[in-house]
Amino acid sequence: xxxxxxxxxxxxxxxxxxxxxxxxxxxxxxxxxxLAPSAASAADRPDPVERGLNALxxxxxxxxxxASTLDPEGRTRHYTAGVGDIATGTKVPTDGRxxxxxxxxxxxxxxxxxxxxxxxxxxxxxxxxxxxxxxRENGNxxxxxxxxxxxQQTSGLPNYSNxxxxxxxxxxxxxxxxxxxxxxxxxxxxxxxxxxxTNYVLAGLIIEKVTHHTLAEEMDRxxxxxxxxxxxxxxxxxDATIKGPHPKGYYRVSPDKPLLDVTETDPxxxxxxGQLISTDSDLNRFYTALLSGDLxxxxxxxxxxxxxxxxxxxxxxxxxxxxxxxxxLPCGGLYWGHGGSFPGYETxxxxxxxxxxxxxxxxxxxxxxxTRSRVDGVVNSALCR
Numbered sequence: 001x002x003x004x005x006x007x008x009x010x011x012x013x014x015x016x017x018x019x020x021x022x023x024x025x026x027x028x029x030x031x032x033x034x035l036a037p038s039a040a041s042a043a044d045r046p047d048p049v050e051r052g053l054n055a056l057x058x059x060x061x062x063x064x065x066x067a068s069t070l071d072p073e074g075r076t077r078h079y080t081a082g083v084g085d086i087a088t089g090t091k092v093p094t095d096g097r098x099x100x101x102x103x104x105x106x107x108x109x110x111x112x113x114x115x116x117x118x119x120x121x122x123x124x125x126x127x128x129x130x131x132x133x134x135x136r137e138n139g140n141x142x143x144x145x146x147x148x149x150x151x152q153q154t155s156g157l158p159n160y161s162n163x164x165x166x167x168x169x170x171x172x173x174x175x176x177x178x179x180x181x182x183x184x185x186x187x188x189x190x191x192x193x194x195x196x197x198t199n200y201v202l203a204g205l206i207i208e209k210v211t212h213h214t215l216a217e218e219m220d221r222x223x224x225x226x227x228x229x230x231x232x233x234x235x236x237x238x239d240a241t242i243k244g245p246h247p248k249g250y251y252r253v254s255p256d257k258p259l260l261d262v263t264e265t266d267p268x269x270x271x272x273x274g275q276l277i278s279t280d281s282d283l284n285r286f287y288t289a290l291l292s293g294d295l296x297x298x299x300x301x302x303x304x305x306x307x308x309x310x311x312x313x314x315x316x317x318x319x320x321x322x323x324x325x326x327x328x329l330p331c332g333g334l335y336w337g338h339g340g341s342f343p344g345y346e347t348x349x350x351x352x353x354x355x356x357x358x359x360x361x362x363x364x365x366x367x368x369x370x371t372r373s374r375v376d377g378v379v380n381s382a383l384c385r
Contacts, residue, residue, distance in 0.1 A: 084247030101340025109323025204272025249344020358382035
């Protein structure tokens with residue numbers, strides 16, 4: 001079955017032999033949990049996030065949904081709707097862990113920019129300075145591609161995930177790069193923006209080369225532990241599970257087919273471009289910490305926020321920085337985040353400069369723009385209220 005999508009997030013085939021067919025889900029009821037007592041009175045009033053999640057699952061397209069919001073005063077609220085296990089009818093766990101897909105790119109970019117601030121990496125140095133001879137095939141030339149172009153998706157490198165086929169197994173980062181380099185360069189470096197997961201695998205390899213540590217170790221030390229992301233982790237090699245409370249992740253081959261349980265999947269094919277596991281609330285903490293300057297010096301944060309148009313992939317008005325996407329809000333202004341798609345899960349959201357944050361996750365990989373737009377609409381409602 002072919003279900004890859006060449007744009008944002010992830011679109012790769014999931015073999016039926018690795019999944020369990022399950023029945024059709026029915027819509028669930030939203031439950032909201034308020035962490036801050038001062039927000040309790042809001043539970044009695046109509047809530048746009050609650051209504052939005054209910055609408056997502058009542059359509060019958062999505063098994064379950066969960067969300068977390070953060071206001072400028074630091075108050076957090078959690079929401080759930082639908083079911084986290086359609087075989088048992090178990091509700092979605094509050095602030096459950098999910099595979100966050102391409103949100104991982106923002107983490108990888110932060111680590112790289114920290115190394116830039118430390119003088120260990122130069123943004124405008126060629127990739128070949130750090131990975132000598134690795135990228136030199138089929139017109140793909142690391143001597144002409146810069147670190148900045150990797151992070152900004154302007155390298156012209158082909159996207160390896162378009163060529164993985166239906167095999168789900170453990171991949172090394174070098175294997176992923178090798179798959180990409182079997183195909184010709186898609187544009188001159190710096191001339192065109194085009195989304196490619198290959199860029200971020202190479203960025204991860206540069207991080208490991210410069211630090212002499214694994215990417216997972218560097219993410220954990222420099223980001224996860226530093227700002228207290230208690231539910232975020234980089235899965236160990238060959239670990240296909242999700243630790244802690246989580247909704248099961250589902251995949252639908254076609255509208256007339258039953259959902260498949262793809263929760264346990266080897267995530268190595270995502271690596272620096274998409275392997276992390278996290279929660280909505282941890283993503284809110286990450287993006288607000290990033291925008292407030294807790295993770296990067298001012299100069300590097302400014303570089304991260306220098307954007308180019310990315311509407312073809314991320315929607316009207318969207319722009320891509322260095323692993324960070326800006327999107328306009330219908331109420332004015334914009335928010336910064338990334339979003340991610342991985343077999344079984346979809347996440348959308350981000351944060352504003354004034355300290356508002358919202359992330360929404362659903363436990364099925366989305367295949368149509370209309371449903372993605374509805375999920376984005378819940379994020380907009382949360383950030384605009």
